[in-house]
Amino acid sequence: MDILKLKGSGQAQTTSEDKVAKPEISSLASVAADRSESKGDFVPRRPGAGLEAKGVHAWFGKHHVLANVSLNFPSGTVTALIGPSGCGKSTFLRTLNRMHEFIPGAGMAGEVLLDGTDIYKSGTDVTKIRLKVGMVFQKPNPFPSMTIGENVLSGIKLAQLKVSNKDDLLEECLQRAGLWNEVKDRLSAHGGSLSGGQQQRLCIARALAVKPEVLLMDEPCSALDPGSTLRIEETIRQLTESVIVVIVTHNMQQAARVSDFTGFFLSDGGPGQLVEVASTKEIFSRPKDERTEAYVTGRFG
Numbered sequence: 536m537d538i539l540k541l542k543g544s545g546q547a548q549t550t551s552e553d554k555v556a557k558p559e560i561s562s563l564a565s566v567a568a569d570r571s572e573s574k575g576d577f578v579p580r581r582p583g584a585g586l587e588a589k590g591v592h593a594w595f596g597k598h599h600v601l602a603n604v605s606l607n608f609p610s611g612t613v614t615a616l617i618g619p620s621g622c623g624k625s626t627f628l629r630t631l632n633r634m635h636e637f638i639p640g641a642g643m644a645g646e647v648l649l650d651g652t653d654i655y656k657s658g659t660d661v662t663k664i665r666l667k668v669g670m671v672f673q674k675p676n677p678f679p680s681m682t683i684g685e686n687v688l689s690g691i692k693l694a695q696l697k698v699s700n701k702d703d704l705l706e707e708c709l710q711r712a713g714l715w716n717e718v719k720d721r722l723s724a725h726g727g728s729l730s731g732g733q734q735q736r737l738c739i740a741r742a743l744a745v746k747p748e749v750l751l752m753d754e755p756c757s758a759l760d761p762g763s764t765l766r767i768e769e770t771i772r773q774l775t776e777s778v779i780v781v782i783v784t785h786n787m788q789q790a791a792r793v794s795d796f797t798g799f800f801l802s803d804g805g806p807g808q809l810v811e812v813a814s815t816k817e818i819f820s821r822p823k824d825e826r827t828e829a830y831v832t833g834r835f836g
């Protein structure tokens with residue numbers, strides 16, 4: 536396999552504390568079953584379309600942190616990635632939109648197909664990939680000296696995308712991120728003047744404004760209060776009409792509430808691996824691997 540040694544100057548993300556809520560497996564199974572029933576049978580919106588990771592490996596220097604991960608994210612679906620701290624969830628997410636290569640010493644192998652085309656193919660415009668595959672980080676990163684409105688529209692401006700009515704788009708994105716009511720009267724205040732949770736919702740609004748095909752969310756609600764968290768989860772559910780969502784979460788209830796599929800990652804001393812992926816209902820009711828069961832029932836991790 537061809538190992539790409541990639542160079543860049545970006546910063547590593549800090550890993551988070553494990554904030555696992557550890558409810559009973561039966562209650563998680565019923566939450567997941569409720570979601571699956573309310574959504575109905577999964578039917579791909581555009582057959583053949585979507586994001587697919589094939590045999591992805593990742594390194595930091597000589598440290599092999601992710602081994603041979605293959606995962607399919609069909610259009611119209613939400614996939615939750617779960618697993619103990621340090622097992623490579625954030626690293627995997629960053630390989631899906633070519634952000635991994637910005638970390639000094641980072642290496643990667645494998646393929647990531649977006650609608651059938653490898654995003655690592657030589658000659659690929661990385662900026663376009665990041666517009667199609669957006670990302671929301673655990674730690675909100677708005678542009679502090681831009682206004683709230685400018686923050687939301689910053690991706691549009693950067694990519695020189697044409698928008699017929701910017702005010703409508705601004706309102707739509709802030710509504711979907713659950714922030715509109717709090718900021719509608721101060722759209723010209725600086726992004727940095729918002730609280731941490733508001734900044735996170737601002738970043739979600741910014742990510743939505745460029746209408747991505749895929750939205751990668753790395754523990755997006757870890758700094759949010761329960762009300763904002765539910766609003767974001769509602770947004771995620773609405774987004775699946777048009778966007779593929781991949782969400783890393785330590786909150787099992789959240790995975791059960793929002794996702795169609797769940798992938799369980801683990802690094803058993805070696806590089807992180809995908810132990811099991813299945814419908815969320817299955818993962819929380821009858822996982823195939825006993826390590827998955829131990830994790831989702833809170834026996835480890």
Ligand SMILES: Nc1ncnc2c1ncn2[C@@H]1O[C@H](COP(=O)(O)OP(=O)(O)OP(=O)(O)O)[C@@H](O)[C@H]1O
Nearest residue numbers: 547550551595600619620621622623624625626638
């Ligand atoms: N910038 C970096 N440089 C070197 N090693 C790194 C870097 N970022 C992450 N790692 C290592 O890669 C492995 C996977 O880290 P990663 O952040 O992907 O885990 P995670 O599953 O997201 O954990 P958490 O749940 O704590 O966020 C860990 O061993 C971590 O120490």
Ligand SMILES: [Mg+2]
Nearest residue numbers: 550551624625
């Ligand atoms: Mg992480």
